[in-house]
Amino acid sequence: MPARSKPFLGPRNIVxxxxxxxxxxxxxxxxxxxxxxxxxxxxxxxxxxxTESVTGENPPRELCDETxxxxxxxxxxxxxxxxxxxxxxxKDWFDIAxxxxxxxxxxxxxxxxxxxxxxxxxxLEAEVDLVLDMDRRS
Numbered sequence: 526m527p528a529r530s531k532p533f534l535g536p537r538n539i540v541x542x543x544x545x546x547x548x549x550x551x552x553x554x555x556x557x558x559x560x561x562x563x564x565x566x567x568x569x570x571x572x573x574x575x576t577e578s579v580t581g582e583n584p585p586r587e588l589c590d591e592t593x594x595x596x597x598x599x600x601x602x603x604x605x606x607x608x609x610x611x612x613x614x615x616k617d618w619f620d621i622a623x624x625x626x627x628x629x630x631x632x633x634x635x636x637x638x639x640x641x642x643x644x645x646x647x648x649l650e651a652e653v654d655l656v657l658d659m660d661r662r663s
Contacts, residue, residue: 557605560660566602567615571650573599574622577643582630584639589629596623611656618649 574592575584600619606612625631625642636642 560607563607570599589626593626614652
């Protein structure tokens with residue numbers, strides 16, 4: 526008579542599988558901050574970059590380096606956003622701002638100058654503000 530093999534999913538293995546699944550599920554779900562919790566950090570970042578009049582078209586390298594460091598330090602504070610609808614917009618805002626201040630002055634196809642960068646940043650800021658205003662009202 527052949528030896529009976531142990532079932533793969535015995536009680537202990539089931540408990541381990543459930544625990545692993547629960548941990549994986551918890552790591553996938555992200556708790557989003559409220560608009561009130563998130564907004565001050567967003568405002569600080571948006572107002573923390575130099576204005577277009579200060580930057581000009583060819584700012585000193587030190588100004589760009591300081592701004593780039595500021596952007597890279599503050600970016601993690603803004604993820605996750607309060608609303609899935611602005612996740613990509615905030616990511617795009619940071620990508621454009623970081624590209625502009627990394628190149629100093631920007632020279633990419635998307636952002637050919639600081640003027641282009643500030644125009645795009647302003648448009649993205651307006652999109653974020655619109656969604657946050659709708660969230661506050663609901």
